[in-house]
Amino acid sequence: MIWQLIGITAASLTTFAFVPQVIKIYKTKSAKDISIITLIQLSIGTSLWIVYGLYRKDAILIMANIITFTILLIALFLSRRYSKLYK
């Protein structure tokens, strides 16, 4: 029970990790320090986790990575939008 709680907390923290980053970019309208490569690498990585989750029929793996992937796409969109101002 305690271990399941640790697992769920770990999954929640990492799955929603980019929410504060998205909020920060949106508020400050600045993203020049953000590594686009890191965001793209994470997006490709989570997409492959979704594919792997489909093969393993692992609903939690699929759902967690769909959420992370969606947040990452928003972060990528905002980063591209606001880092252009500094080019």
Place this chain on the structure above:
Amino acid sequence: MIWQLIGITAASLTTFAFVPQVIKIYKTKSAKDISIITLIQLSIGTSLWIVYGLYRKDAILIMANIITFTILLIALFLSRRYSKLYK
């Protein structure tokens, strides 16, 4: 075999995702756009994944998260150091 390759690629991409971000902060000496909350959230999350991995005796889960945690600590250290310049 192809599925294992997809899993390994997914794990490698996400585990080393913060390497480009660390390099970018180090090169530009700037980190004001980086969300410290995102980095702390990921650090706590990966620590809990390590704890959960120890319970599950899952060597890959433990190793992957130790690597990610270490890279995140470097990112946190550099972010704190260089975001101070802008305060």
